[in-house]
Amino acid sequence: MIGTVHLVGAGPGAPDLLTLRAARLLAAADIVFHDALVHPDTLALATRARLVPVGKRCGKLSSAQAFINKRLVDAARRHAVVVRLKGGDPLLFGRAQEEIDALRAAGIPFEIVPGVSAAFAASAEVATSLTRRADASHAASRSVVFVTPSLASDADPSTADQWLLATLAADTAVLYMASREAGRIARGLIDGGKPAATPVAIVENASLPQATAERTTLAHLAAHGLARRDGPATLIIGEVMREADAIELAAEAILQERCRAA
């Protein structure tokens, strides 16, 4: 027999931010290979399945990628419904291409079930849109870049700074897995020409009850870095994160009343 491998996004953390399709597949799964940070209530939906943790955490490889690939192929030769459950969306920072290539090479059928990525939960946590139209007091944000910065010494030198250029060029930047190096990243962005006063939102454990959010600036981040975090943190950098001030909100309220009266 040959089963199907479903590469499934588990969403940003909260169990009810799973998609309906993902919930149905978990209920039908024979075996689930899951990342380290998937919520226990999400895993509990896989009532029939053997659960196999294969996650990487904080950059430490719990299972080498080639070994995960092999296990997926082997499982599809024994089970009808194999789920590979990844945090967020499987096709963003999930190393899914290596698994897809291995499944293709082995002739194993597969499908991909998209999920809600952390950036969207993080921006929801601060109730601020990643994009906006221009108006009298705001520039437009029409481009949002999602980045994993690589300051590590093992980075390919030919592409080592490409993420920095992309982060500088986009109106809004969302940095994944960046909390450890946040100070150096902020200094790099300021050196690259990003205004030091650019607002930054730092969201930890987005979508979970223990979520925290704080707002700061590139300058402050460059000077102080980030205190050590327990959960995964997402940084959102850009003018969209500048908080509307009291005067703006009051003006908006007056306009609304006029609309209402008119």
Next chain:
Amino acid sequence: MIGTVHLVGAGPGAPDLLTLRAARLLAAADIVFHDALVHPDTLALATRARLVPVGKRCGKLSSAQAFINKRLVDAARRHAVVVRLKGGDPLLFGRAQEEIDALRAAGIPFEIVPGVSAAFAASAEVATSLTRRADASHAASRSVVFVTPSLASDADPSTADQWLLATLAADTAVLYMASREAGRIARGLIDGGKPAATPVAIVENASLPQATAERTTLAHLAAHGLARRDGPATLIIGEVMREADAIELAAEAILQERCRAA
């Protein structure tokens, strides 16, 4: 009474790519203001609610944004559960900030429920990750930019080219609402230094049964543009979209067999 307004992502199109939380809120809603392209099966989940279409389609404003804002505020003064249902994720290209500012100004409680954005459904449709690690035959993709290009004459000239710079700098670019201007966009990217051979995937109606996907190059797109589309199209531009060739897949299969034997 003052109700709560829930700004909810409807996901990319397929009704089962809705989140569990969104499905629960639709079932509880008293009134739902929805975009034009939300699937009828998704709207059917709102069994108790009055459904109010307020969508924009193909750039044509069916309801002016200020009027939508006012209706949300008014609805929250009459109903306990107000849902504003937006395609994809509410905080990416959804004009949500204007609604959030209006709700804040009026003192209306609100929450944001993230959703799966079209980019993720589009990349799933072509089974290709938006990011990848570097290996012997591939450069890394560590940055993905999401863009709505503005070639329209009403674009703010001071920021008109910023989206182009961001698209050039990122390893992978996903363009929303770009099919009409695809030829000019491709020429702009080539003029800006993006190699003409850069692969492009064009996905229409991602996640729906009538989805179509084709692969081409910037050069071909620059020369021919895109034929007129019926549904919303997403363009994914970058080396990640270069298809693995037969030799690569064969080499991968041989490696896997060796791993298995070892």
